Amino acid sequence: MTAEQRIGPTPLGKLVLVLFVLALVGGAAYYFRDVVMPSGKGAAKPVDIDAFKAQQGKFEAPDAKGITTVSEYTYVPAEKLPPVKGVSAYKWDPVAKVVQFPINVWIGWLPIVAANHGFSPSTESIFFKEYGFKVNLKLIDDPVVARDAFAAGESHILWGTLDMMVLFAPELMRDSRTAPRIFQQIDWSSGGDGVVVRGNIHSVKDLKGKTIVYAQNSPSQYFINNLLLNAGIQPSQVNHKYTATAFEAAAAFVSDKRIDACVSWAPDIYNIPEKVAGTRILTTTAEANKLIADVWAARADFAKDHPQVIKGLVAGIFKGMEQLKDPSFRAKAFQWMAEGYGMQADEVKAMEADAHSTNFAENKEFFLNANNPANFERTWKNITFVYRELGLIATPVRFDEVMDFSVLQQLDREGVFAHQRDEYRTTFAPISYAKVQAEAPILTQTIRINFYPNSANIFEPQHDELGNPIPNTLYDPSVAATLEKVARLAGQYERAVIAVVGHTDSSMKGRGVREQDVKALSLDRANAVKKALVSKYKFDPNKFIVEGKGWDVPADPDDPLNHALNRRVEIAVYPPEAR
Amino acid sequence: MNETTSSAANEGAVQPGVPGAGQGVKQPPRRTWLEIRESLPAWQWWVLGALPILGLLALWSLATAGGTPEERWISPTILPSPWEVLVSFPELWFDRALTRNLLVSFGRVATGFAVAVCIAFPVGVLMGSFTKIKAAFTPLSVFGAYLPIPALVPLTLSLFGTGEGQKVVFLALAFIIYLLPLTVAAVDSVDDVYLKTAYTLGARRWQAVRKVLLPVAWADIFQALRLGFGVGWSYILLVEMVDIGRGLGGIIIVSQRRGPREHIYLVLLLIVAVAFLTDKAWAALGRRLFPYREGK
Numbered sequence: 001m002t003a004e005q006r007i008g009p010t011p012l013g014k015l016v017l018v019l020f021v022l023a024l025v026g027g028a029a030y031y032f033r034d035v036v037m038p039s040g041k042g043a044a045k046p047v048d049i050d051a052f053k054a055q056q057g058k059f060e061a062p063d064a065k066g067i068t069t070v071s072e073y074t075y076v077p078a079e080k081l082p083p084v085k086g087v088s089a090y091k092w093d094p095v096a097k098v099v100q101f102p103i104n105v106w107i108g109w110l111p112i113v114a115a116n117h118g119f120s121p122s123t124e125s126i127f128f129k130e131y132g133f134k135v136n137l138k139l140i141d142d143p144v145v146a147r148d149a150f151a152a153g154e155s156h157i158l159w160g161t162l163d164m165m166v167l168f169a170p171e172l173m174r175d176s177r178t179a180p181r182i183f184q185q186i187d188w189s190s191g192g193d194g195v196v197v198r199g200n201i202h203s204v205k206d207l208k209g210k211t212i213v214y215a216q217n218s219p220s221q222y223f224i225n226n227l228l229l230n231a232g233i234q235p236s237q238v239n240h241k242y243t244a245t246a247f248e249a250a251a252a253f254v255s256d257k258r259i260d261a262c263v264s265w266a267p268d269i270y271n272i273p274e275k276v277a278g279t280r281i282l283t284t285t286a287e288a289n290k291l292i293a294d295v296w297a298a299r300a301d302f303a304k305d306h307p308q309v310i311k312g313l314v315a316g317i318f319k320g321m322e323q324l325k326d327p328s329f330r331a332k333a334f335q336w337m338a339e340g341y342g343m344q345a346d347e348v349k350a351m352e353a354d355a356h357s358t359n360f361a362e363n364k365e366f367f368l369n370a371n372n373p374a375n376f377e378r379t380w381k382n383i384t385f386v387y388r389e390l391g392l393i394a395t396p397v398r399f400d401e402v403m404d405f406s407v408l409q410q411l412d413r414e415g416v417f418a419h420q421r422d423e424y425r426t427t428f429a430p431i432s433y434a435k436v437q438a439e440a441p442i443l444t445q446t447i448r449i450n451f452y453p454n455s456a457n458i459f460e461p462q463h464d465e466l467g468n469p470i471p472n473t474l475y476d477p478s479v480a481a482t483l484e485k486v487a488r489l490a491g492q493y494e495r496a497v498i499a500v501v502g503h504t505d506s507s508m509k510g511r512g513v514r515e516q517d518v519k520a521l522s523l524d525r526a527n528a529v530k531k532a533l534v535s536k537y538k539f540d541p542n543k544f545i546v547e548g549k550g551w552d553v554p555a556d557p558d559d560p561l562n563h564a565l566n567r568r569v570e571i572a573v574y575p576p577e578a579r
Numbered sequence: 580m581n582e583t584t585s586s587a588a589n590e591g592a593v594q595p596g597v598p599g600a601g602q603g604v605k606q607p608p609r610r611t612w613l614e615i616r617e618s619l620p621a622w623q624w625w626v627l628g629a630l631p632i633l634g635l636l637a638l639w640s641l642a643t644a645g646g647t648p649e650e651r652w653i654s655p656t657i658l659p660s661p662w663e664v665l666v667s668f669p670e671l672w673f674d675r676a677l678t679r680n681l682l683v684s685f686g687r688v689a690t691g692f693a694v695a696v697c698i699a700f701p702v703g704v705l706m707g708s709f710t711k712i713k714a715a716f717t718p719l720s721v722f723g724a725y726l727p728i729p730a731l732v733p734l735t736l737s738l739f740g741t742g743e744g745q746k747v748v749f750l751a752l753a754f755i756i757y758l759l760p761l762t763v764a765a766v767d768s769v770d771d772v773y774l775k776t777a778y779t780l781g782a783r784r785w786q787a788v789r790k791v792l793l794p795v796a797w798a799d800i801f802q803a804l805r806l807g808f809g810v811g812w813s814y815i816l817l818v819e820m821v822d823i824g825r826g827l828g829g830i831i832i833v834s835q836r837r838g839p840r841e842h843i844y845l846v847l848l849l850i851v852a853v854a855f856l857t858d859k860a861w862a863a864l865g866r867r868l869f870p871y872r873e874g875k
Binding site: 036037038039040085086087089143144147148151152167168170171172174175176177178213216217241242243244248251252254255256259392393 | 647648649650654655656657672673674675676677678679682733736737738740741820821822823824832833835836837838839840
């Protein structure tokens with residue numbers, strides 16, 4: 001080696017230099033770690049459960065009287081719906097007049113299959129005979145494919161549950177022509193969706209800290225997170241595992257013992273408890289029978305160009321529902337549906353109980369009755385709240401930007417379906433609290449209404465220093481929002497029995513106050529909540545069972561003297577078997 | 580330059596003659612702009628390569644041009660414009676933790692690849708070396724090559740659960756199916772001359788494998804690994820559909836459902852970019868390891 005070759009740093013020098021540069025790069029990367037490798041947002045942000053309450057009461061000023069009747073929306077849908085701009089961009093043959101209507105595998109589509117006499121466009125169908133157009137029902141089970149076909153103008157209709165529409169709407173509304181317009185509810189899921197758990201879970205509360213698997217962006221996600229929020233559990237307190245389909249969620253639950261619960265569809269939710277030891281159904285839409293609404297939406301440009309076709313679709317589906325009351329026609333419809341799905345007729349028939357078709361009267365209740373605790377507006381807002389809190393949607397779409405009840409109003413004026421009655425109203429027989437309690441509640445929700453001392457009036461006004469009531473004030477200004485929260489839960493769990501249990505604090509314990517008086521006060525308060533719910537939202541009074549516990553059951557056994565915590569009302573949802 | 584002038588000169592020489600007179604004369608063929616196996620300067624490679632990409636980009640811009648969504652040829656609910664895709668990048672980077680998800684996906688692909696190499700490499704070399712082993716495993720390998728493996732997702736799900744294990748196993752399966760035949764072919768293509776020479780020199784069976792077949796086949800095996808590494812990205816969407824969480828596949832799946840559409844296309848572009856860069860890294864490594872292959 002010559003001297004010239006040794007010019008430059010020694011190997012050690014090189015190593016030090018390299019280490020120095022690496023340290024600089026590493027230090028810079030660490031310093032700018034939020035820029036280089038941001039952790040993203042919406043990961044595990046705690047949900048403000050009180051915001052749930054506030055949001056739910058937003059659409060109404062506090063109602064000091066607490067008594068209202070059925071009230072219909074008075075606005076004209078066209079004024080709130082986003083106007084359609086530009087040239088319509090869907091495929092349409094004005095001679096053949098075939099509406100492309102994709103559907104998924106779901107018994108709720110039976111009325112349209114019946115009305116259409118099968119899946120293919122038919123001259124025998126109600127749609128052709130009475131309204132002069134044809135319908136092509138296509139099986140597109142994958143919601144993403146269905147959505148893309150809708151956006152591309154290949155299909156005029158998009159199938160989906162209302163919660164799917166909440167997620168799809170913001171993107172679809174970027175183009176006013178593909179904005180979804182919802183004219184009709186097809187059905188309520190009624191046992192078709194459910195939560196299956198392992199044996200150690202008895203109530204929604206037990207899910208805290210457990211692992212749940214379900215299909216993301218599907219009704220399952222709405223179902224479970226709505227349950228958790230209603231039970232006062234932060235979604236971040238549960239370990240969520242996501243799959244692409246409900247079928248995979250069920251398969252994952254069966255194969256992986258570390259997963260404590262799954263949300264899936266029939267028939268899996270009924271098959272798992274039969275086949276896998278130590279599993280049971282926690283709750284299904286058989287109880288939460290007004291939670292998941294199946295609807296269809298039309299492209300805004302198509303609806304604008306072809307109002308008669310839309311009207312024909314809505315009316316034809318209602319007629320299909322009516323015709324299905326004939327057993328022989330119903331058997332035929334099962335056969336058509338089986339052919340369309342490539343299944344056996346009895347397999348289709350086995351799905352019969354998964355959904356309840358909503359007739360004209362029930363659609364009117366859903367779309368038009370502003371006081372219905374489970375109407376379109378409340379369902380849409382509730383979904384929006386849940387999904388926004390989970391960080392799934394940024395700018396939500398308003399309910400009146402997608403809901404169009406103009407066709408229902410037209411049909412109402414024409415009186416075509418005036419004879420149809422609401423067939424989906426559960427009647428309750430009186431039952432005692434002791435009997436209801438025999439079964440574990442599905443979920444328990446604690447609400448807090450600030451009662452004026454010794455008063456059971458939930459609409460008690462504020463009082464001045466001398467104790468005189470101040471008119472047009474409320475002692476608890478958020479009482480309407482609190483009632484709304486309970487009403488929505490009770491509305492979603494239309495078939496379940498709801499226990500309203502009043503509790504008082506123990507501040508006067510041992511100060512000459514008789515226990516039975518305190519119990520009576522807590523019972524009166526529970527009764528006041530019940531009365532307010534029944535009068536405002538028209539619930540069956542027997543749906544609510546009241547109980548006054550006095551100061552016997554502190555909210556937190558470890559902190560029995562927390563009086564503010566103890567002055568409360570607990571709402572417990574019991575499965576209908578307890579009736 | 581020389582060639583051009585000489586051909587021009589030749590043309591000049593031929594022209595005065597009677598048509599057809601030059602046919603018998605041997606002369607270099609006329610140079611056209613499209614030559615068989617001509618050598619190109621680097622800049623031409625770049626320019627010619629960029630043209631179709633720019634053309635595609637122009638087509639994309641054209642199809643999505645227009646003031647309002649309604650004026651566009653393709654609606655933004657299907658395909659957003661290149662600009663919209665570009666400006667949504669910060670949101671993808673910051674709000675949706677692009678780098679972390681990228682690392683997760685890359686980690687899955689790399690782990691699956693490592694597992695696959697651990698299996699495909701020894702089996703492939705054995706199959707390439709020993710005819711009986713080849714006879715035993717070839718049908719299986721052919722079977723695998725034609726298997727639509729997406730249909731196996733539910734099976735791997737019930738065997739390996741929903742966690743990382745299933746993702747790695749599934750990717751490894753895809754890699755093995757691709758790598759095995761290539762490894763076998765690499766060993767197969769080693770010229771008999773080398774083997775015969777080795778035997779003449781007294782090599783034993785394993786020595787022939789270790790000192791002859793393997794060293795000669797190395798460069799081809801490496802080439803197979805390089806090509807194979809890209810395969811994992813084709814399946815990333817499929818494996819990340821199960822237990823959707825971190826990962827680029829998860830971003831695409833979620834964006835298909837609730838948007839923004841821009842992120843779908845951004846992630847697709849990103850996957851291509853990452854695959855391109857890793858391929859360049861493989862190529863650089865290859866040049867270091869097998870300098871004698873340079874130019875092949």
